Amino acid sequence: MRSLGLIWLSLRLGVLNALQYRADFFIQLFQSLVGLVTALAAVALVFGQTDELGGWSRDELIALVGVFLLVGGLINVVIRPSMEKLMEGVRLGTLDFTLTKPADAQLLVSVRQVEVWRLIDVALGTVVIVIGIARLGEQVGPERAVAFGLVLVAGVAIIYSFLLILSTLAFWLVRLENILVIFGSMYEAGRWPVGLYPPWLRVALTVVVPVAFAITVPVETLVGRLEPMTLVTTVGLALAFLVGSRWFWKFGLRHYTGASA
Amino acid sequence: MTLRLGRLPAVYAAKFRAEIALQVAYRGALVIWLLGLLIEPIVYLVVWTTVARGQGGQVGGFAAGDFAAYFTILMIVNQLTFTWHFHFFEWRVRNGFFSPMLLRPVHPIHNDVAENLTFKMLTFTVVGPVALFLLATFGATLHPEPWHLIAFVPTLVLAMVLRFLLEWTLALAAFWITRTVALNQAYYVAVLFLSGQVAPLSLFPPAVQAVASVLPFRWMVAFPVETVLGRLAPGEVLAGFGAQLGWIIVSLVLMRVIWRAGIRRYSAVGA
Numbered sequence: 001m002r003s004l005g006l007i008w009l010s011l012r013l014g015v016l017n018a019l020q021y022r023a024d025f026f027i028q029l030f031q032s033l034v035g036l037v038t039a040l041a042a043v044a045l046v047f048g049q050t051d052e053l054g055g056w057s058r059d060e061l062i063a064l065v066g067v068f069l070l071v072g073g074l075i076n077v078v079i080r081p082s083m084e085k086l087m088e089g090v091r092l093g094t095l096d097f098t099l100t101k102p103a104d105a106q107l108l109v110s111v112r113q114v115e116v117w118r119l120i121d122v123a124l125g126t127v128v129i130v131i132g133i134a135r136l137g138e139q140v141g142p143e144r145a146v147a148f149g150l151v152l153v154a155g156v157a158i159i160y161s162f163l164l165i166l167s168t169l170a171f172w173l174v175r176l177e178n179i180l181v182i183f184g185s186m187y188e189a190g191r192w193p194v195g196l197y198p199p200w201l202r203v204a205l206t207v208v209v210p211v212a213f214a215i216t217v218p219v220e221t222l223v224g225r226l227e228p229m230t231l232v233t234t235v236g237l238a239l240a241f242l243v244g245s246r247w248f249w250k251f252g253l254r255h256y257t258g259a260s261a
Numbered sequence: 262m263t264l265r266l267g268r269l270p271a272v273y274a275a276k277f278r279a280e281i282a283l284q285v286a287y288r289g290a291l292v293i294w295l296l297g298l299l300i301e302p303i304v305y306l307v308v309w310t311t312v313a314r315g316q317g318g319q320v321g322g323f324a325a326g327d328f329a330a331y332f333t334i335l336m337i338v339n340q341l342t343f344t345w346h347f348h349f350f351e352w353r354v355r356n357g358f359f360s361p362m363l364l365r366p367v368h369p370i371h372n373d374v375a376e377n378l379t380f381k382m383l384t385f386t387v388v389g390p391v392a393l394f395l396l397a398t399f400g401a402t403l404h405p406e407p408w409h410l411i412a413f414v415p416t417l418v419l420a421m422v423l424r425f426l427l428e429w430t431l432a433l434a435a436f437w438i439t440r441t442v443a444l445n446q447a448y449y450v451a452v453l454f455l456s457g458q459v460a461p462l463s464l465f466p467p468a469v470q471a472v473a474s475v476l477p478f479r480w481m482v483a484f485p486v487e488t489v490l491g492r493l494a495p496g497e498v499l500a501g502f503g504a505q506l507g508w509i510i511v512s513l514v515l516m517r518v519i520w521r522a523g524i525r526r527y528s529a530v531g532a
Contacts, residue, residue, distance in 0.1 A: 030443045038450050042459050049320045049464060050312045185297040189304050196311050198398075201303070 006103060007111050014078075014114025028117035032069075036124055039065045039191060054196045061193075063132030064219045066125045068191050071156060071214045073121030075187075079160050080180060081113035083167040087180075090170040090256070099253075106249050110164070129222070136223065147231060148221045154238035155214035161238075161245035162210055168245075168252040183209060190215040213237065272367055276375035284383050295387055298340055305459055306332035306399060321464045326402030327490070331461055333395045334486045338417060339458065340388045341381055342424040342481055346373060347448065350432035351441045359527065370429060370516075377425065405491035412498050416485040419505040424481040426512035433516075436523035451476075457483030463492075477508040 018024065043065060047058040056064070086109045089095030098108050133140055140148075166179050186204075190211040194202050206212040213234055220226040309332070310325040318324055323331065353359050362369040395401070405413075431448065435441050453459055455469075455478035462473050462483055473479045484501045487493050493501070 027440065027443045031446050034446055034450055038453065041454065045460050045464065046308060046312060048466070050315055052315060053308065054311045054315070182296055185300045189300055192304060192308055196307050198307065201307075 003104070003107055006107060010111040011114055011116075014116045017114075018116040025117050025120075028120055032120045032124055035121070036065075036069065036128065039068065040128075042191075054193060056193050057136075059132050059135040060219065060223050061132075062135065063129055063222055064193065064215065065191070066128030066130075066132055067152075067215050067219050067222075068125070069121050069128060070125030071152070071159070071218075072187065073118055073123075073125055074156055075159060075163075076115060076118040076121065078111055078114050079163055081115050082110050083163050084180060085109070085113040086167050087170045091174055095256070099256075105253065106164075106246060110160070133222065140222065144221065144224060147226070148218060151221045151226070151231060151234055152218045154234045155218055157238040158210045158234075158241045159214045161241035164245045165248050168249050171252040171256045187211055193219075210237075210241075269367075269371065272371060273375050276372060277379055280376050280379035281383070284380060295384055298343075298384075298388070299336065299391060301458070302332045302336040302339070303395070306395075309460060310399065321461070323461060323464075324402070326400050328461075329396065329399035329401035330403045330490060331486060333392050333399070333401055334489055335458060335482065336395075337388060337392050338420065338482055338485050340384060341417065342421050344377060344425050344428045346429050346432040347441070347445050350435040351439070351445075354435040354527065355439060363524070363527075373429065374425070403490065405489055408495075409489055409491045409493075413485055413489040416488050416498070416501065416505070419502070419509065420481050420485050423477060423505055423509050423512065426509060426516060427477055427481070430512055430516040430519055433519045433523045436526045452478050452481070455479060456481055457486065461487075474504070477512075480505045480508055 040062070043058065043061045046053060047061075051057070053061065086095065089098065089109070095109075098112070099105055101108060163180070163183065166183070169179075186209040189197070189201070189205060194205045194212040194216045197205065202212075217226065217230060217234055221231065306329060309320070309323070309328040313320045313323060313325045313328060359369070362372060365372075396403075431444075432441075434444060438444065454465075455462075455473045455476055457473075457479065462470055462479060465473065473483075480501065484505070488498055488501070
């Protein structure tokens with residue numbers, strides 16, 4: 001209960017903070033729309049020359065663009081900014097203040113910074129998914145919707161744990177903020193189904209940077225192409241990632257001596 | 262700008278040495294820029310080779326091997342022509358870092374040219390081998406005639422000059438607008454599509470192709486690639502040179518006008 005209270009408080013602070021800079025809303029809206037048009041234009045260009053791309057139809061790829069925006073939005077609202085803040089905290093020693101607070105440190109650093117306007121991406125992504133599904137004429141029954149929600153949450157949990165592990169490395173390596181830029185570039189590759197890529201890149205996008213689970217797998221669930229085994233694997237992997245990243249965070253924390261101390 | 266032109270080589274030499282030391286000191290950042298630069302062409306390479314295979318081997322005159330050659334050479338040309346000043350100027354102006362540059366007796370553009378060239382020299386030592394690796398793994402097919410290869414050099418140099426001048430000039434918008442990020446992104450998307458980075462321009466609808474050949478973007482990236490792939494007739498290459506030179510002149514004039522107005526407008530923050 002207390003944890004929920006903390007998350008709520010952090011969100012409220014983020015909203016209050018964002019409301020000071022209302023012009024940023026329009027800048028973000030413009031950027032999100034440009035991003036959406038870019039993604040759809042690329043899909044249109046490809047499907048101007050073909051009817052299917054590695055077994056994917058145009059409308060399935062529109063749904064994929066939606067999930068890409070939705071998950072990207074979720075990452076950018078809270079996960080990425082908080083992890084940036086965490087790495088900065090390790091470098092400048094300001095993490096000490098967080099650690100002295102009487103609450104779970106992992107929770108505190110994970111919701112530390114909220115960029116509310118990024119929710120626009122989440123909203124746009126949702127709209128695009130709905131449009132893609134409507135065009136597919138698929139009947140998404142409650143069963144499939146639940147599976148989609150489950151896989152989506154699992155995918156985001158995997159990405160969160162992965163970024164937490166990367167950020168925890170800052171305890172040893174200190175200067176590491178650019179590592180999130182690498183993640184950003186790899187995430188861009190998730191715009192297209194990972195099945196298209198040659199094996200070495202597919203492995204990288206599934207295992208090294210687990211983008212595949214956050215984007216391709218949820219879309220496969222939505223269009224009813226997911227095998228039950230993949231669903232089980234994804235959820236199991238998410239749990240393993242959550243436990244593993246928590247252990248690694250605690251392990252890293254023991255090595256943290258504080259830059260200011 | 263009281264410095265005599267004859268002193269410029271010495272200024273560049275000093276700047277090169279300083280830049281190399283600086284870039285080597287931040288090797289990590291270099292590697293990260295490289296990765297970002299590699300991912301995009303590989304993604305589109307894969308997408309279009311898949312399309313070509315699905316269409317019985319060919320799309321719009323491009324077979325899978327042609328796409329591999331197109332996107333690999335595009336990666337090289339993009340690496341050699343890209344600039345980061347549009348992104349950087351806002352920060353520079355907002356934080357007052359522009360002031361010391363203005364105090365030096367050299368036009369600030371020389372600083373940026375030297376910085377740009379050093380970065381490219383260093384990164385090319387990696388991009389070059391990676392390009393060879395990609396050409397081999399994706400089975401690229403290239404069959405240019407000798408004159409295509411010779412014409413490639415001037416098209417590439419002009420593309421570098423054009424892109425640098427144009428983007429540096431547009432970056433001067435930071436003198437008037439404190440947050441250029443939205444403008445920057447709109448420009449980036451225009452470049453992405455109209456300079457042939459998402460797909461060869463010949464795969465676009467005819468109307469878009471017509472627009473692209475009037476705007477400067479094609480001449481900054483796609484044109485050298487098309488030349489070396491041997492896809493252009495001699496007349497088309499000559500016309501392309503004309504377009505490049507024309508846009509370079511326009512950019513130069515714009516730069517002088519906007520620079521003069523901007524410098525009067527600039528009131529250093531933090532000074």
